[in-house]
């Protein structure tokens with residue numbers, strides 16, 4: 001337990017420090033582990049993370065994805081097979097070179113992602129068009145030697161994610177899969193976690209190493225910076241060729257498969273939940289994902305001791321009723337005052353608190369306190385179940401409404417205005433020539449990146465002049481600073 005309960009740093013005054021304080025005080029991650037960039041996920045983190053994983057796994061299985069578990073190690077001969085892929089990852093890979101005192105004949109690396117681990121086996125498993133589509137996923141940790149500053153849940157050298165890898169007959173089928181991934185992501189992240197995101201088609205120079213097209217799910221944090229919380233890639237035949245993943249079509253003709261990979265960043269999604277929904281008292285967890293959805297706090301101060309038995313009996317009754325449908329905790333710990341418990345559960349983000357005190361026994365009432373508004377609602381005992389449903393749905397919509405406000409996008413008149421505005425973060429729409437040189441210039445001048453073009457929305461240029469170089473603009477792109 002942290003010595004001082006509650007946060008001391010205000011979210012709107014110093015978001016970065018506020019985030020680190022919440023990570024420590026709500027007992028989410030411990031960054032004191034002896035290898036830099038490898039923090040420890042504590043019980044609160046792991047329970048939320050498991051919930052998010054379960055939600056996404058359910059969606060994947062509904063769409064015929066099957067679970068697998070591939071080894072964490074990838075032999076060098078697999079890892080280096082697709083040229084662009086190894087070029088993209090060569091600076092980030094951890095290599096295992098020894099076993100005991102013996103030097104290994106061939107180096108093996110810790111998976112930075114599993115394309116090259118899985119696809120040699122795909123080439124053995126896929127023989128005929130009857131084997132397609134093949135849709136597999138695994139929920140694992142991956143390892144990347146990040147050279148940028150690490151930040152718990154957002155940037156680490158080991159992070160948890162789900163990776164789905166599919167193989168299809170045609171490019172068109174792969175494109176359809178990409179759209180299915182987007183629906184899966186939206187069903188969980190928007191509809192259950194109340195996190196809005198922007199879906200970008202990434203510029204060509206910033207694709208996933210080996211991908212034909214990359215799409216990124218970008219979430220905007222309260223400091224105006226972007227956190228990419230997932231990606232999906234159409235790999236085309238780029239991996240099928242070097243890995244010889246071929247199938248016999250209906251006419252007995254050999255063809256390469258078309259592949260996709262989809263990676264929802266579970267740790268980052270949790271980082272976004274904390275950042276976007278949290279307030280000066282701690283986390284606010286959307287009801288669907290909260291490890292404890294309801295906490296019941298019986299209140300009997302010294303003066304009201306005579307009510308203790310009745311209060312505890314009522315608390316147990318309420319627990320019995322609600323625990324059938326919800327994850328409920330009855331906090332009857334004697335060693336803490338009700339005030340301490342309120343702070344503790346507010347810090348941990350439990351969406352709903354039920355207080356039961358002497359007056360409530362007398363009046364047959366219960367007090368509900370929503371975490372998002374901290375508003376007290378007095379209800380009659382008989383309406384408990386309907387009021388809980390109502391409170392959860394109201395909390396969800398309130399969180400969604402607040403989060404939506406972060407997603408404001410501005411236009412800029414010219415480059416100097418863009419540079420000025422980027423100092424305060426935010427995301428901006430520009431007219432763009434599509435040239436990497438202009439992207440490099442933005443990066444050099446401001447530290448911001450071209451995130452890409454908005455997916456699924458045809459946007460036409462008006463000025464027809466690149467906001468950076470003044471040459472002919474062909475596309476509308478979005479710019480912002482990213483984690």
Ligand SMILES: [Zn+2]
Nearest residue numbers: 433438466469
């Ligand atoms: Zn330009």
